[in-house]
Amino acid sequence: MRAALLRIGALLISLVLASVVVFVVLRLLPGDAAGATLGVGTTTDQLDQLRSELGTDQPVVTQYVQWLGQVVRGDLGTSFVSRLPVADLITQKLPITVPLSLSAFVLAVLVSVPLGVIAAVHRRGPVGVAVSAVSQLGVAVPVFWVGVLLVLVLALQARWLPAGGFPRTGWDDPAAAVRSLVLPVVTVAIAMSAVMVRYVRSATLDVLDQDYLRTARSLGYGRWHALARHGLRNAAVPVVSILGIELATSLLGAVVIENVFALPGLGTLLLDSVTSRDLPVVQALVLGLTAVVLIMNALVDLGQRAIDPRLRTAEVAA
Amino acid sequence: MTALLSVEDLTVTTSTGRRILDGVSWSLDAGGRLGVVGESGSGKSMTALAVLGLLPEGMRATGRVLLDGEDLLTLPPRRLAKARGGQVAMVFQEPLTALDPLMTVGRQITGPLRLHRGLRGGAARDEAARLARLVHLDDTERILGSYPWQLSGGQRQRVALAMALACEPRVLLADEPTTALDVTVQAEVLDLLDDLVDRTGVALVFVTHDLPVVARVARDLVVMRDGRVVEHTSVGAALAGGEAAYTRELVGAARAVTGLPTSGGPR
Numbered sequence: 289m290r291a292a293l294l295r296i297g298a299l300l301i302s303l304v305l306a307s308v309v310v311f312v313v314l315r316l317l318p319g320d321a322a323g324a325t326l327g328v329g330t331t332t333d334q335l336d337q338l339r340s341e342l343g344t345d346q347p348v349v350t351q352y353v354q355w356l357g358q359v360v361r362g363d364l365g366t367s368f369v370s371r372l373p374v375a376d377l378i379t380q381k382l383p384i385t386v387p388l389s390l391s392a393f394v395l396a397v398l399v400s401v402p403l404g405v406i407a408a409v410h411r412r413g414p415v416g417v418a419v420s421a422v423s424q425l426g427v428a429v430p431v432f433w434v435g436v437l438l439v440l441v442l443a444l445q446a447r448w449l450p451a452g453g454f455p456r457t458g459w460d461d462p463a464a465a466v467r468s469l470v471l472p473v474v475t476v477a478i479a480m481s482a483v484m485v486r487y488v489r490s491a492t493l494d495v496l497d498q499d500y501l502r503t504a505r506s507l508g509y510g511r512w513h514a515l516a517r518h519g520l521r522n523a524a525v526p527v528v529s530i531l532g533i534e535l536a537t538s539l540l541g542a543v544v545i546e547n548v549f550a551l552p553g554l555g556t557l558l559l560d561s562v563t564s565r566d567l568p569v570v571q572a573l574v575l576g577l578t579a580v581v582l583i584m585n586a587l588v589d590l591g592q593r594a595i596d597p598r599l600r601t602a603e604v605a606a
Numbered sequence: 607m608t609a610l611l612s613v614e615d616l617t618v619t620t621s622t623g624r625r626i627l628d629g630v631s632w633s634l635d636a637g638g639r640l641g642v643v644g645e646s647g648s649g650k651s652m653t654a655l656a657v658l659g660l661l662p663e664g665m666r667a668t669g670r671v672l673l674d675g676e677d678l679l680t681l682p683p684r685r686l687a688k689a690r691g692g693q694v695a696m697v698f699q700e701p702l703t704a705l706d707p708l709m710t711v712g713r714q715i716t717g718p719l720r721l722h723r724g725l726r727g728g729a730a731r732d733e734a735a736r737l738a739r740l741v742h743l744d745d746t747e748r749i750l751g752s753y754p755w756q757l758s759g760g761q762r763q764r765v766a767l768a769m770a771l772a773c774e775p776r777v778l779l780a781d782e783p784t785t786a787l788d789v790t791v792q793a794e795v796l797d798l799l800d801d802l803v804d805r806t807g808v809a810l811v812f813v814t815h816d817l818p819v820v821a822r823v824a825r826d827l828v829v830m831r832d833g834r835v836v837e838h839t840s841v842g843a844a845l846a847g848g849e850a851a852y853t854r855e856l857v858g859a860a861r862a863v864t865g866l867p868t869s870g871g872p873r
Binding site: 412498499500502503504505506507508509510517518521522525595596597598601 | 658660663664683687688689690691692695696698700703704705706707708709717718721722753755756766769770772773
């Protein structure tokens with residue numbers, strides 16, 4: 289319990305630090321919203337007027353304190369460009385990005401855990417070698433390239449699935465929405481599985497070499513039975529930490545791949561906002577993504593503690 | 607009387623064709639106590655693993671390992687799994703790594719009880735407690751609820767013994783079971799092993815590099831060197847000066863370091 293509270297305290301500190309970094313770094317970027325909005329050939333007076341409307345003429349510290357105060361109350365501010373609340377802009381995009389990244393993550397886990405275990409058990413057999421080789425290839429290839437390839441083959445050649453875009457009516461037409469997400473989900477899942485298979489394989493290999501598996505075999509457990517009884521839980525300790533990081537990766541992967549598939553999700557919103565120097569939107573998105581990663585890491589720590597009693601005992605002793 | 611376990615012309619080859627064991631033969635009667643000695647690399651541990659069919663990946667065993675006339679080397683996997691634990695069980699050198707760190711000792715002992723004897727729930731727990739008392743783990747409840755790394759080395763090896771004896775095997779293979787332990791604990795575990803063999807009637811194969819240790823628990827002796835059996839004799843005969851020069855060398859070396867008795871066997 290005390291460990292959990294400490295971990296949450298550390299999480300809060302990390303979040304505050306992340307917010308400072310995000311806020312300051314964005315303000316070091318050249319160009320500002322006023323300039324980007326009004327374009328070339330505007331007078332200094334017009335720029336100054338817009339800057340004071342947006343509040344960007346204030347000192348950075350004042351701006352930060354103001355912004356943090358709003359964020360804590362759940363107000364992410366107003367877009368410089370569309371003058372809409374940032375929270376609304378983000379909420380509109382969630383129904384695309386969240387299903388995309390979660391399904392990619394689930395698909396990647398379902399593919400990579402069994403493949404990784406099989407690759408480890410048959411490490412010297414043809415199956416194990418083949419799985420390792422394919423996963424190596426998958427790691428080497430960039431995710432957007434996989435996306436483009438899938439579009440070329442499955443969408444443009446075979447015409448099974450749409451090449452990009454999302455139905456204008458959103459999830460009102462579930463079949464169409466799902467169809468437009470299939471290729472992006474598969475693309476992100478392929479990239480993630482390639483990495484995860486390797487982690488699952490090496491975690492399982494570690495366990496296979498352990499004496500306690502030999503003990504179990506010597507007591508009459510079959511190879512797979514012994515692995516299920518002793519191996520999976522032991523292998524899960526390192527794998528859980530990777531799963532946590534990969535869940536965050538799937539969100540970032542979704543952000544990248546949305547551009548390849550012209551999906552109007554968070555990634556597209558982020559890119560548009562950076563181009564127009566729409567700082568409230570950019571910093572809310574970056575801070576949000578950072579928060580997801582930090583929260584995942586905290587959950588991973590707590591999850592590992594639940595699996596491995598040694599971690600709990602070490603804490604009490606320390 | 608035919609032997610309970612007999613190893614005939616056992617040869618183990620690595621994937622590169624190197625012979626780790628070369629024509630090893632010995633036999634063990636029901637209730638017998640056989641010591642297998644040799645320096646490290648002589649193939650004594652490999653012999654024990656080969657008997658159970660648990661050689662490291664890539665190694666191949668030929669010859670015969672007859673348990674009650676049935677060849678374990680050619681047994682189909684299912685029947686072999688039944689024999690492991692149920693007929694022939696093993697205790698390993700390092701009890702810390704031989705036990706699963708994430709599973710309580712109680713569950714590790716009840717596992718084979720369920721697998722071979724179909725005991726579950728309260729019956730399995732009662733039997734696990736009986737086994738724990740059998741190996742003198744007196745604070746039974748606490749120990750069964752502990753994880754291996756919360757116990758001492760001696761307690762861990764007692765747990766491993768309880769697991770090995772859980773399904774009343776007829777042969778117990780002990781591979782350097784006291785080597786990883788402190789000297790005082792070593793003596794306790796040896797006494798316990800001695801006592802367990804007497805009480806349960808299990809036949810013992812005790813693998814060690816330590817001649818004084820084997821003189822305490824074994825009656826017969828197999829001396830191994832470079833994967834071959836140098837001599838198969840009784841402990842008493844070996845201590846009185848074995849036939850093979852290498853045996854005399856081992857005995858002489860042990861006597862120079864420790865107070866090895868001139869006659870041996872269990873007291």
